[in-house]
Amino acid sequence: xxxxxxxxxxxxxxxxxxxxxxxxxxxxxxxxxxxxxxxxxxxxxxxxxxxxxxxxxxxxxxxxxxxxxxxxxxxxxxxxxxxxxxxxxxxxxxxxxxxxxxxxxxxxxxxxxxxxxxxxxxxxxxxxxxxxxxxxxxxxxxxxxxxxxxxxxxxxxxxxxxxxxxxxxxxxxxxxxxxxxxxxxxxxxxxxxxxxxxxxxxxxxxxxxxxxxxxxxxxxxxxxxxxxxxxxxxxxxxxxxxxxxxxxxxxxxxxxxxxxxxxxxxxxxxxxxxxxxxxxxxxxxxxxxxxxxxxxxxxxxxxxxxxxxxxxxxxxxxxxxxxxxxxxxxxxxxxxxxxxxxxxxxxxxxxxxxxxxxxxxxxxxxxxxxxxxxxxxxxxxxxxxxxxxxxxxxxxxxxxxx
Amino acid sequence: xxxxxxxxxxxxxxxxxxxxxxxxxxxxxxxxxxxxxxxxxxxxxxxxxxxxxxxxxxxxxxxxxxxxxxxxxxxxxxxxxxxxxxxxxxxxxxxxxxxxxxxxxx
Numbered sequence: 001x002x003x004x005x006x007x008x009x010x011x012x013x014x015x016x017x018x019x020x021x022x023x024x025x026x027x028x029x030x031x032x033x034x035x036x037x038x039x040x041x042x043x044x045x046x047x048x049x050x051x052x053x054x055x056x057x058x059x060x061x062x063x064x065x066x067x068x069x070x071x072x073x074x075x076x077x078x079x080x081x082x083x084x085x086x087x088x089x090x091x092x093x094x095x096x097x098x099x100x101x102x103x104x105x106x107x108x109x110x111x112x113x114x115x116x117x118x119x120x121x122x123x124x125x126x127x128x129x130x131x132x133x134x135x136x137x138x139x140x141x142x143x144x145x146x147x148x149x150x151x152x153x154x155x156x157x158x159x160x161x162x163x164x165x166x167x168x169x170x171x172x173x174x175x176x177x178x179x180x181x182x183x184x185x186x187x188x189x190x191x192x193x194x195x196x197x198x199x200x201x202x203x204x205x206x207x208x209x210x211x212x213x214x215x216x217x218x219x220x221x222x223x224x225x226x227x228x229x230x231x232x233x234x235x236x237x238x239x240x241x242x243x244x245x246x247x248x249x250x251x252x253x254x255x256x257x258x259x260x261x262x263x264x265x266x267x268x269x270x271x272x273x274x275x276x277x278x279x280x281x282x283x284x285x286x287x288x289x290x291x292x293x294x295x296x297x298x299x300x301x302x303x304x305x306x307x308x309x310x311x312x313x314x315x316x317x318x319x320x321x322x323x324x325x326x327x328x329x330x331x332x333x334x335x336x337x338x339x340x341x342x343x344x345x346x347x348x349x350x351x352x353x354x355x356x357x358x359x360x361x362x363x364x365x366x367x368x369x370x371x372x373x374x375x376x377x378x379x380x381x382x383x384x385x386x387x388x389x390x391x392x393x394x395x396x397x398x399x400x401x402x
Numbered sequence: 403x404x405x406x407x408x409x410x411x412x413x414x415x416x417x418x419x420x421x422x423x424x425x426x427x428x429x430x431x432x433x434x435x436x437x438x439x440x441x442x443x444x445x446x447x448x449x450x451x452x453x454x455x456x457x458x459x460x461x462x463x464x465x466x467x468x469x470x471x472x473x474x475x476x477x478x479x480x481x482x483x484x485x486x487x488x489x490x491x492x493x494x495x496x497x498x499x500x501x502x503x504x505x506x507x508x
Contacts, residue, residue, distance in 0.1 A: 132425035139418040146407040153403045162403070233432050240424060248417055385418065392417050396410045 026072030034300035038070035041303070042295075045193070054200035058173065058291050062193065065295025068099065077296040082107060085185055103293040106181050106188070111290040112174035113258040118283030119174070119387070120262025121275050123355065125237055127381040130226040133333070133343075138385025140329035141351025142393045144169030144322025148314050149397075155310055160184045163397040165311055168195045169318025170390030171202070171352040175255060177294060179394045182402055189298030190308040194315035202357045205316065206323050206349050207365050213327045214345045218334075219369045221344040223378045234267040245392060251402065252395025259391065319352065326351030326382060343378075350379040353386030 019025060026032050045063035049056040068076040077099045081092045087107060092100060105111040128134050149166035157165060164180040164187055176195040180188050198205065211219075238260035246253035265275040326348030334342050346366050350358040359379035366375040 129425060129429065132422040132429065135418040135422045135425070139415045142414050143411060146411040149407050149410075150403060159403065159406075227429075227433065228436075230432055230436065233428060236428065237425075240428070241421065244421065244424060245417065248420075249413075388421075389414060389418055393410070393414050396413050400406055400410060 021073060023071055023073035031300075032072070034304050035070050035072050037304060038298070038300045039067060042067035042070065048200075055196050057287055058196050059200070061288050061291025062196065062295035062298075065099070065292035066189070066298045067295075068292075069296040069299055077103065077293075077299070079297070079299060079302070082185065099293055099296045102289045103296065105286075105289055106177060106293050106297075107185065109178050109181055109254065111286050111293075112178035112181075113254050114282060114286045115174040115290065116255055116258040116391075117262040117265075118278045118286070119355070120238070120259040120264075121266045121278045123259075123263060123266075123384055123387070124380070125263060125384055126229045126234060127226055127377050128384050129229045129233055129237055131378070131381045134381030135385045135388075136333065137326045137329055137348045137351040137382035138353075138387075138389040139351075140348065141322040141326040141353075141382070141386050142170065142389045143325035144318040144320070144352070145390070145393050145397075147321045148318035151317060152310075152314055155314070157307075157310075158184075160401050161187060163401045164191055165314050166318060167191075167390070167394055167397065168198065168311075168315040169322045169352070170386070170393060171195070171199055171319060171322065171354040171358070172387060172390040173199060175353075175390050175394045177290070178255060179397060182398060185297075186302055187307070187311065188294060189303055190311045191315075192294040193298065194312050198315055198319045199354045199357065202352075202354045203361050203364070205319055206358065206361050209320055209323045210327055210346055210349050210362075210365055213324060214331070216369060218331070218345050219366060220373065221342050222370075222373055223342070223344055223347075223375070224340065226377060226381075231267070231269075235264065238264040238267070241388065245388075245395075249392060249395040249399065251398040252392050255391040255394060256388065259387065322352040323349040323358075326386075344373075344375055347375055347379040347382055350383040351386045351389070353383065353390045355383050355387060356380065358386070359383040 027036055042063050045059055045066065048054045049059035049063060068074065076097060078091075078095060078097070081088050081096060081100055082103065087104065145166040147166075148169050149162045152162040152165040153159065160183040164176070164184040167176045167179045168191060170176065173192065173195050177188065177192055180191045184191075242253075242257050242260040245256045262275075262278055265271050265278065327345045328348070329351075330343045330345035330348035334345070337343070344362075344366060346362045347359075350362045352358055359376055359382075362379035363374065363376040366373050
């Protein structure tokens with residue numbers, strides 16, 4: 001009889017322990033509803049990635065990382081190991097898990113640079129070399145970064161946070177992650193999600209701005225054919241840009257250097273195997289690691305607050321200002337050039353660096369008014385100039401605030 | 403902060419304007435070289451035009467035509483000799499009868 005009582009006690013105790021350790025009980029504890037909200041947000045992002053195909057290659061791992069980190073009890077990611085903006089190596093060695101180790105790539109700025117090698121090897125700088133004036137449009141589009149920097153400061157964010165929020169206006173995911181990991185790592189989750197969401201929404205955000213700032217006559221401007229760029233020029237370009245920018249702004253060297261290394265691999269034509277690897281295998285592996293670890297930083301505590309709402313609102317302002325800046329500068333440039341050399345202002349909005357989506361939007365909007373007007377190659381110039389411009393802007397912010 | 407933003411933006415602009423000048427200079431050098439090459443090759447081609455006699459030209463055209471026609475004829479005959487053959491069904495060449503059937507679950 002006593003043996004039966006003992007075993008029934010053991011069963012009750014074991015069940016009690018099981019219920020205590022189960023994640024479900026955390027939902028009913030104080031503040032447990034936050035986990036449910038975050039799981040719902042993660043599922044919504046998964047839906048956007050799978051059903052709506054909004055940047056699925058990155059949004060899917062980000063959303064799943066977010067889901068993993070918000071499962072109470074699972075303890076997939078330990079934000080305390082990276083508290084105070086530094087890595088606590090001893091604790092990491094003792095209790096770090098897979099996602100903690102993967103996050104090191106973000107924290108140490110490794111993943112954004114590796115992604116830039118891949119981006120460089122997929123980018124053709126030919127249109128920019130053929131028409132260097134595109135650099136001006138790429139520079140003008142960076143106004144969104146600095147305007148939002150001021151806007152964030154007015155809302156009470158610290159200077160470092162302002163820099164990280166402003167960089168969303170560059171519409172460049174890796175650059176945003178690189179800068180935020182250095183300046184304000186606690187904002188990494190919301191900023192990465194804002195940056196990639198707005199990049200996916202380029203075809204929705206940009207056309208109304210482009211149409212509002214241009215006349216129908218301007219939208220129909222045909223641009224002259226770009227000159228042919230020789231292979232030697234394409235090989236020299238990445239080397240020259242790396243030397244000049246790295247000497248002027250050493251803090252921009254990691255991003256610009258990696259971008260140009262990838263491009264040199266593609267253009268030189270003697271390392272095809274390496275070029276294909278960075279375009280495919282390396283890029284895909286890094287995207288998986290980056291997505292999961294960035295998503296994992298979006299914990300309920302860091303995500304569910306007014307700051308996140310402000311970041312999302314400021315992000316869209318940054319993006320819109322950048323698009324408008326490029327269009328307005330193109331219009332200004334048209335005042336000083338002769339009739340045959342006018343620029344179609346629609347290509348100005350491509351100065352934000354969402355490659356090649358922003359250039360495609362310029363082409364699509366242009367063709368709505370003149371079916372035989374092909375703006376894609378002309379828009380690729382400011383588009384790739386925007387990539388260089390946002391990397392330079394990140395370097396400047398890092399030099400000022402880092 | 404306003405000053406930081408303004409200076410930051412101006413530096414971005416200045417760096418990219420500097421790159422424009424560098425790229426323009428590079429473009430000027432390369433387009434000049436390219437033009438010189440094109441002019442040189444045009445001159446060589448012109449000289450070659452005179453070097454080839456009319457008889458040689460006619461011989462080259464005739465040879466090319468001959469090769470083209472003979473090649474065409476060979477391919478044509480190849481195509482014509484291939485006929486589609488349809489085989490009637492026979493239990494001797496049937497795969498169904500040659501392979502072990504899976505046991506049926508009842």
